[in-house]
Amino acid sequence: MKRILISAFACQPNRGSEYNINWNWAVGLAKLGYEVHCLTMGSNRPSIESVETPKNLHFQYVTAPLGLQVMHKFSEGSLYVHYIFWQWLAYRKGKKLHKKLKFEVVHHVGWGSIQLGSFLYKLDAPFIFGPAGGGQKAPEAFKEYFKQYWSSEVKRDKVTNLLTKYGPSCKKMIRSAQTVIACNPESLQFVKDIGAKNSHLSMDHGLQDDFYPENFVPRVPEPGTLKLLWVGRFMPRKAVLLTLDVMNRLKKYPAITLTIVGDGEMKDDIVQKIKDDGLEDTVKLTGMITYDEVKQYYAVSDVFFFNSLRDSCPTQLTESMAFGLPIVTLNLHGQGFVVNDETGIRCSAITPAQTITELEEAIVDLYHNPAKVTKMSQAAYDFARKQTWSARIRSIVEKHYPVQP
Secondary structure (H helix, E strand, C coil), rough: CEEEEEEEEECCCCCCCCHHHHHHHHHHHHHHHEEEEEEEEHHHHCCCCCCCCCCCCEEEEEEHHHHHHHHHHHCHHHHHHHHHHHHHHHHHHHHHHHHCCCCCEEEEEEEEECCCCCCHHHHHCCCCEEEECCCCCCCCHHHHHHCCCCCCCCHHHHHHHHHHHHCHHHHHHHHHCCEEEEEEEHHHHHHHCCCCCCCCCCCCCCCCCCCCCCCCCCCCCCCCCEEEEEEECCCCCHCHHHHHHHHHHHHHHEEEEEECCCCCHHHHHHHHHHHCCCCCCCEEECCCCCCHHHHHHHHCEEEEEECCCCCCCCCCHHHHHHHHCHHHHHECCCHHHHHHCEEEECCCCCCHHHHHHHHHHHHHHHHHHHHHHHHHHHHHHHHHHHHHHHHHHHHHHHHHHHCCC
């Protein structure tokens, strides 16, 4: 059995985001037949040990000293410091394990951040990094939608630039890796500019085989209506305020409605804008709901409306397409990569005025052409049906691993 070492800082079952991505990588590689040793945070241990895992999957827990371990709770900057130090400890543990077990592949699967990199390239084994993002930046022309948070976005860009130039685990890692996999075109160009010798593009997520509806039927909007859906966290970069500007334009079509699922730091701004623009009749906020409830909204909506201004590779797009929802989005970052002309409508992100007009026209077009919704619905489902975790992992293994299971 071929032995591989993976790095998965945040890794837990039954949890979303990065935790879910890394968990699926660990379990998926083991199911392929590798002997998998997974470096992960010690704090993940209770959740991991609460479920049954494959016998050929071994978790190697790495914990930073207490003083550093709590740093990830204070701020984004202290989180980075903790993570980089954790990575160094993970490398040291990995080095000891490699001396004993002789891994045939070393793969950093998460965090999926190019700038924060990995030290595991130092091991004497083929090293693969990604899929990862980090090359995407929010367009400055849209800074009004960040409100008071734009300064944080500027600081983030400065920090990531510093990490790229001077970080201990970025440039040299990218140039030394056997393969670097980016999860959006901007990040692919970014690693090429740094000096990646072998870089590729792939989505960073997949869906479980049982995620899809049991009996799929393409969307057929009720005559004279169009039900839009937005799902996510109310972060500044998700640009819900931009979504609401489009809905303000669409007030003359009272049968075009939007359901917004989520919560977050922009909630007060969103609630206030709905009130100020008189959108109470066409926009509904659900607040934070369970994952099963989110799937119910996927099942009863017509179109997924999502216009994030900075996103590596949004999982919501693939999830909504699994239920046959066409996408109206921006031709930007991961959105422009995941969605194509058969599965949705991608609008420009050059100026707010132009973007709002294009998004409005896209939605009105679907409103007046229910047959187009139905055709895109089938294409969206067909696309999503191929995006399972098992297919994603097998594809990357077959294309980029030097040894097969």
